[in-house]
Amino acid sequence: MIILNLLKQNMNINKLYDHKLIENFWYKYWINNNLFKSIPNNKIPYTIAMPPPNITGVLHMGHVLNVTIHDVLIRLNRMKGHNVCLIPGIDHASISTEVKVMQSLKDKNIYKDIIGREKFIKYVYEWKEQYGNIILNQIKKLGVSCDWDRLCFTMDEKYYNDVQDAFIHLYNNKFIYQDYKMVYWDTKSLNTVSDEEIIQEPCVNKLYYIKYNLLHSNKYIIVATSRPETIIGDVAICTFIDNKIYPTIKDNYALIPLINTKIPIICDHSISSKFGSGYVKITPAHDFNDYEIAKRHNLPVKNILNKNGTLNDTYEPLNGLNRFIARKTIVDLLIKNGHIIKIENYKTFKKISKRTNTIVEPMITKQWFVKMKYLSSLCSTLLDNNRITIYPQKYVNVYKNWLNNIQDWCISRQLWWGHRIPIWYLKNQKKFIVAAKNSHQAINLFKIQYNIDVNENNIEQDKDVLDTWFSSWLWPIKIFSKKDFQYYYPTNIIITSPEILFFWIIRMIIAGLYFCQEVPFKKIYITGTVRDKRGKKMSKSLGNSPDINKLIEKYGADSIRASIFFLSKNNNDIMFEESYCLQAYSFINKIWNSVILIESLKSDKKDEYHIDSLKIIHWFNSKINKTIIDLNQIYQNDNDLSKSFVLLYKIYKEDFCSFYLEIIKFYTKKQYRYYTITIKYLKILLKMLHPYIPFITEEIWHKIGDNKNLLNPLITSNYPQSYSNINNAIINDMKNVYDLLNKLRNFKIKYNISSNDRLDINIKSLNIIFYKKYISIIKIFIQNINNVFYNDDSKKYNECLMIKNDKIYIDLSKKNKIDNIKNIDFLYKKINILIKYKESIKKKLSNELFLKKAPDNIIIKEKKKYSDISEKINHYQLQIDND
């Protein structure tokens, strides 16, 4: 048998769909014929600015999801006659790029601090040339129809300029200010470090319980700390809110051990009663949480560390000591003076700089901020006025929550790769500041604003660069030329993942409103997150995303795109596993094979239909029109692309292949011709499927009918409109035919009826017309049916099927009867279920309150149900009795 299979496969090998060949061909064709290109014209535009992936990126499943949704919407709207424009881009990604390039330079023994800023930037550009396009090529492989001529990079000259303009504009309008912020500091490289450059390692640390005496009493309080050397920087003692002892000590002061400085005792909601002693020392200069508390309580900030990690002169015995040696020294002193009550071990994390392997130190630094209060108020009414809609709805609350709690935005980063902050200082006199794009402008401004004459040599530009988001928040407003902006802006939709709703989406809206007085997009479409089978988010760093190139190679881009929609239901998270591609792959295979069948229907003869087959043609006509309408409804309402794709999957696989084609195939054998009408339906189906699976549909489009010319590709064809009325009666009829078929197939299996058996049946029904109309179709699927009698009382065989209230008697006299006991068991099981159901309805109907309060139509329905069920039970009971 296996050999036979192999033989068959080999014979059909040229019939197999070769996705690699076909996908490459069509992408090239689309590009070469400028079919993705968009130029302003008199059509209505449909524009999407694609979220620019990082240049450090490699395509992972999350991108595939995002990018595919983009392309489906774009292809759909292109076919619907819009002037569509999908703008691709890449993001310079300051931090991750700088870290990545530093890493690669480190292997060559090159260090950025040694080679200097200019040379380093040169290396970054070299790196970008080499690796920056990987992700774009992968996007192309997926078939995404971007206008590649509009490719935009956040470090392009024009974009760079725009970012600087935005900063200067905000600065001149007093939205940008300088303030202190706590950041992590690398004491060895003397630089700030970002979260991405920090490794967290679990470790066991010591927790010291230290006695602080009170000033106006002989009591004391115990404070737990892991960093005893910082007690000399204490400015307060803090306890939790419900501490019952607090009222008795709140007007008192605590004395710092050894140095005996008096500090106030406060309480704050951020302190937990469960950890440590319930009292915390507040050292604002050296701890993130303490810094926040100090700000809330107006406490001073007392720095005790030098930038290289040694202690300063706050307390003479520790002056100049390394922070870890200082800890030992002060612990010894505290023990000697009886201030240490106990020392405990506890599990925590230490944060280590990837650059130098030293433990990082919280440090207060001067940074640039954007005032957000007024800016965020610009978007407060957008949702209520429907200027922007969010899909799915569940993110509306998240959006509002973010907007209400928005904090000022720290936009400076101590890096070299990125947009350099356009601020100029007078050397050695930092209080003279101007915002300017270049030294030339700066010199002028110093003269105008401060009346100071300066030259290139005594001014300097701020060394830091801007947060990457400060460039990407301008994305939708700065990717167009001035002329194009009028035409394309605002864009129609933004498609993105939930985690950057705050970082990016809200900020883009703010920028759009502030700089252009118009929202940047009308709809926010939030996709799910792609996870692996264990629920972990798929990402590069975890390495749990499958290699997309390999997946495309194996299954084809169409399959990968389709599987996204099989999985992404309701925009929920996707648990991805490679095996899920198989369903989509077999669907593609199915489509290809169905076309082989359809092409075999081709004939020179004039079309001529068998009278019975017209029903199926009319039915499919209604069905396809209904699908067109249903799809349009989905596209108009919420763009739940998974729902629409599954609808298409079902009509193609179940209605078209399993039903329509099976019947057509049957009549074709009898020399009737159905090619033209079938091609008409196929074309409509291809059009509707094209946005999801563009390659195979385009290929088939050119292989069928009279369409064998490349001048009329599917990608730019017109999207199908509903063209005739929907006959709901026939759709309903066919559903009943389907039910009947199921019952008969069941019956066949139960009674072990072989395909050679020919059986007579007698149908007793009030609706004989229905059976007479469709019996020819039923016979195609159930070839066992021999003579059919209607309401013939002389023919009442024992075996009987109940369908609704119709009875279909089947003569099994020519056939061995099946095992009676088994059959009776089955019938009893059925009766039991029905009796249970009957009871529940009886209970309902005998409930007076139900009869009094429930609406009439419900009561009538329940009564009808009751009588129907009673009859069914009787019917089954009768069968048992007869056996």
Add this chain to the structure above:
RNA sequence: AGGAGUAUAGCUCAGUUGGUUUAGAGCAUCUGUCUUACAAACAGAAGGUCAUAGGUUCGAAUCCUAUUACUCCUACCA
């Protein structure tokens, strides 16, 4: 710690304003079938106390409250 979300078949999810549903799909499972487009196919079967506990109602998977578990975002662990 704050905010949001989810809980329905082995898995991924539907389930319209509470009553046409005896809670449905698709995968996976099991059974049957080489059938001239497709065995990566076709046909069939089995599988569920709708997370738990209360409440509202004539009637709850659906509305309300509490609990539990998980996920995400933000901020963190003295």
